[in-house]
Amino acid sequence: MNIRKITALLLLVNLFSSQTAHAQKEKGLETITLSSIQAQTVYLASDLMRGREAGTSDAARTAEYLASQFCSLGLTPYVKNAEGILERYMQPFAAVRASEFSSRLSIQNDAGVSIAFTEGIDYQISGKPTFNGVLSGKAVAYDSLADHRGQFVYYQGTPSEQTVSKLKVQGAIALFVYDSLFWEQNTEKKAFQYHYNEPIYEGFSPRETFSDTKLVPDGTSRIPFVQIQISKEILFLLKKSCCDITLPLSCKRERVFLRNVLGVLKGEKNDEYVVIGSHFDHLGIQNGYIYNGADDNASGTVAVLQIAKAFVASGIKPQRTVIFALWDGEEYGLLGSRYFTRTCDILNQIKGYMNFDMIGRNHDENVPESVVFFYTANYPKYEQWMKKYIRHYNLSLKPIYKPWDNPVGGSDNASFAEHGIPIVWYHTDGHPDYHQPGDHAEKINWSKMIDIIRSAYLIFFDMAQEENE
Numbered sequence: 001m002n003i004r005k006i007t008a009l010l011l012l013v014n015l016f017s018s019q020t021a022h023a024q025k026e027k028g029l030e031t032i033t034l035s036s037i038q039a040q041t042v043y044l045a046s047d048l049m050r051g052r053e054a055g056t057s058d059a060a061r062t063a064e065y066l067a068s069q070f071c072s073l074g075l076t077p078y079v080k081n082a083e084g085i086l087e088r089y090m091q092p093f094a095a096v097r098a099s100e101f102s103s104r105l106s107i108q109n110d111a112g113v114s115i116a117f118t119e120g121i122d123y124q125i126s127g128k129p130t131f132n133g134v135l136s137g138k139a140v141a142y143d144s145l146a147d148h149r150g151q152f153v154y155y156q157g158t159p160s161e162q163t164v165s166k167l168k169v170q171g172a173i174a175l176f177v178y179d180s181l182f183w184e185q186n187t188e189k190k191a192f193q194y195h196y197n198e199p200i201y202e203g204f205s206p207r208e209t210f211s212d213t214k215l216v217p218d219g220t221s222r223i224p225f226v227q228i229q230i231s232k233e234i235l236f237l238l239k240k241s242c243c244d245i246t247l248p249l250s251c252k253r254e255r256v257f258l259r260n261v262l263g264v265l266k267g268e269k270n271d272e273y274v275v276i277g278s279h280f281d282h283l284g285i286q287n288g289y290i291y292n293g294a295d296d297n298a299s300g301t302v303a304v305l306q307i308a309k310a311f312v313a314s315g316i317k318p319q320r321t322v323i324f325a326l327w328d329g330e331e332y333g334l335l336g337s338r339y340f341t342r343t344c345d346i347l348n349q350i351k352g353y354m355n356f357d358m359i360g361r362n363h364d365e366n367v368p369e370s371v372v373f374f375y376t377a378n379y380p381k382y383e384q385w386m387k388k389y390i391r392h393y394n395l396s397l398k399p400i401y402k403p404w405d406n407p408v409g410g411s412d413n414a415s416f417a418e419h420g421i422p423i424v425w426y427h428t429d430g431h432p433d434y435h436q437p438g439d440h441a442e443k444i445n446w447s448k449m450i451d452i453i454r455s456a457y458l459i460f461f462d463m464a465q466e467e468n469e
């Protein structure tokens with residue numbers, strides 16, 4: 001056979017195999033059905049899952065269900081046992097739950113009288129320091145040229161973000177801020193706090209909120225930097241630099257366990273990976289209301305389950321090894337995905353990450369097909385692929401393309417973008433039920449959700465098949 005014939009034959013073989021691959025890819029696509037996405041979303045967002053709060057048995061039960069789905073698809077477990085053999089879908093990790101925060105600031109005036117102040121009336125601590133102990137010292141005025149290590153610093157006005165982070169880096173202990181605007185706005189807002197400004201609450205005591213509890217990674221440094229809004233009266237005392245300040249802080253600390261659920265589909269290459277993920281945790285139960293989190297983020301969780309199923313059904317062994325990831329602890333600050341990237345020994349072999357967080361609702365009811373498509377700006381091909389598949393498969397989606405230089409915010413995409421890994425993030429944007437008990441499955445726009453999952457499967461397939469770069 002001459003060289004031309006060989007080339008022609010090879011071309012034919014190539015054409016045939018790429019057509020077969022195409023048909024196989026479509027075979028996977030067909031398994032993404034309305035009834036299957038509805039069944040899984042309704043289950044995950046049912047009252048019996050009790051809002052899937054990280055660190056509770058409700059999240060653990062959800063994770064068991066998700067692992068059973070990966071197992072039934074025949075995915076390989078990601079987590080190795082002590083002998084280095086892959087054996088578990090669950091990647092457990094510990095965190096510390098802090099709650100019941102309290103503080104009691106007191107300042108001794110120049111007559112030696114100690115005056116106690118009340119949080120919420122005289123001062124307001126930003127964030128919740130997970131610290132038990134007593135801070136004490138004297139205050140000095142902020143000086144941009146000074147080193148404020150170990151000091152209590154006071155500031156009049158609104159400090160810039162740079163000022164605050166400089167003080168943190170220097171190791172200042174506390175920043176007392178007197179900002180007259182803060183007090184005006186705060187007292188006005190608080191006047192009707194328990195009555196009319198909340199559509200779902202008209203109680204007489206402060207409402208329990210998700211942020212009354214904090215989950216922090218195990219081993220987090222507890223040397224505090226406390227930022228405090230203070231009243232004018234406190235500022236007056238602080239300005240007399242002789243006054244001794246004491247600030248006892250306390251909270252209840254408990255160890256809790258979380259778990260990511262991770263399944264692997266082995267590719268031809270075992271030194272190149274792509275990861276697709278969503279968080280499955282949500283806000284749990286507060287004030288007796290179950291925060292079902294159908295959109296946030298049962299919808300994204302279902303996308304990962306569906307795409308895993310479609311990959312398996314295609315029968316194709318992808319070029320790159322695929323990791324299907326369901327993250328715990330996102331609502332408390334990306335705990336699961338950060339734990340994964342922090343402990344991952346193949347991080348520099350991960351070539352791309354696709355994320356879903358809230359893909360089921362309409363931000364604007366006049367444009368129900370709208371979806372925000374965030375992607376790392378250096379990878380315009382992701383946008384091109386999205387356009388191609390919407391056209392080719394006639395998907396009813398109207399994407400808002402958001403190329404992003406450094407997509408380190410918003411959701412679990414941040415944990416990957418921080419390490420320079422290119423990302424795609426699907427998100428259908430805010431709505432009135434965002435982080436409210438009304439985030440129910442029956443409000444999901446199913447036809448949009450299914451088309452988002454279809455497009456994501458097609459794009460993620462290409463991410464898995466790409467040549468190295």
Ligand SMILES: [Zn+2]
Nearest residue numbers: 296297357358
């Ligand atoms: Zn979310």
